[in-house]
Amino acid sequence: MIIFVSGAYVLGNPLGFKPNIVILLADDLGYGDVGCYGNTTLRTPNMDALAQDGVKLTHHLAAESVCTPSRAALLTGRYPIRTGFIPTTVIRVDIFVANYVGLPDNETTIAELAKTVGYKTALIGKWHLGLSKETYGDNKFHPMNQGFDYYYGHILTNMKDFSGEGDRVVLSQQPNFYKICFSAIVISIISTLIIKKYEVVEQPIHLETLHDRYTKEGVEFIEDRSKDNNPFLLMMSYDHVHTALRTSERFRGKSKHGRYGDAVEELDDGIGEIMNALDRFGFGRNTLVYMTSDNGAHLEESGVNGEVDGGSNGIFRGGKTHGAVEGGIRIPGIIRFPTVLPSNIVIDEPTMQMDTFTTFANLIGAELPQNTQIDGKDLFPLLKRKSPISPHRFFYHYCDGALQAARYRPKAGNKVWKLVYETPNYLPGQNRCLFTCVCSESIKLENPLLYEINSDPGEEKPLNLEDHKEIVLAIEEAVKKHKESIQPTPPMMDFYKMLWRPHMQPCCNFPYCSCRDPVYQTT
């Protein structure tokens, strides 16, 4: 069948036309925060509508339980250990704009692939994968040097330090840290900036209006595509629902779950606006929309007055930063593509975010990078229900550089096994750490724990290893092979690279470093 849609008819891809791709990536949104995943008190009508019109994945996995490595994997289709995104200190995500951390430029992102086949690409929102490599303004790690034609957003990440209420990331992790370093205070001043293309347009960030600005930027990009007829890849990478939790007045105090709930509902509203824009400009039917979160909800997150600032991971144990524990890596995943994919179906087969790299590349007819180990696999047969099972037999779950668990989906039957080698060092009697779990403090188990994750999603009933010798053996063999496939790569997140470099610090009007985005000036 030949389908004609706006945009050129092209051979060399499975659809006969080039679909647009919109990625909606939330930050720290938990599996249990979304209506269609079982939440009954938060209002997420737009995410629910995506599931209604598309495929809801219930066993969707992030490559890591923290954002920087997880995002690197989503964009490259490779386990973070292959790209060097394995933090070597207790600070597991990048916290400075001005340092040497970044996604190596020899890695290929999905945006770079899209450009090879004529796509217009944009990233709106959080990046968190570096800015400059060595010198001020070299912009080697900037999104526009990683495949995006346009960028507007928070080049680093939202942080509780930005709330102005005295919250500090570094101090919640290391209460005595200030004795040796005052960086906790400095972070809030030097890391809060908005970049448009290559220019710092706002410093510090006005968080209350940020979400609406992201929406406007996304809608504008979509509108422009209706004028130039290029196929497009748009990635909306939201600051919501990471702390600091600031929303516009329309949402403040409106949800049943405090400022966290307000942020979830504002997130959902922005997603609705993007969907409206796709319809309004005629892209509703030839656009694949993928909605997900970078990792599980952050259970330990709370405000200075004890407010609950973290979300829910539903029936799963643990959350963000907890390494291989299910709540840290099991995330919402919805794919909507009217007329091409079925609507209103649920797929329980295990899949991972990295799969979208390969799936999208094949869909748009882009050639995968050569001589590079790509871990993602094409999900299209599964999504179209041409294949009944996951393309993966094995999944590997890391905490920094340590492989803490592996998952096995045998070809036969419908069980999914998880063999756990290391568990987080939780506070006594609780399923949580102090503020975040530190990988190097994990408990290395003498004998691994085996779970059948479909019947025991809360990881509460470890099975007798002796009774499942074949399963354990198969997993151990796969782990061995996987480890052999890892080539030594320069670490991108070690102590040295993570240090703040004053000479690389962006500043919109030196020495004040204070300005408001002129396009969005509000009274």
Ligand SMILES: *[C@@H]1O[C@H](CO)[C@@H](O)[C@H](O)[C@H]1NC(C)=O
């Ligand atoms: C819905 O989300 C809120 C906020 O994360 C959480 O407190 C609540 O327990 C969730 N409800 C369900 C049924 O999961």
Ligand SMILES: *[C@@H]1O[C@H](CO)[C@@H](O)[C@H](O)[C@H]1NC(C)=O
């Ligand atoms: C990028 O270069 C590093 C060495 O500098 C190497 O370890 C890595 O495998 C390269 N990545 C790719 C995708 O080739």
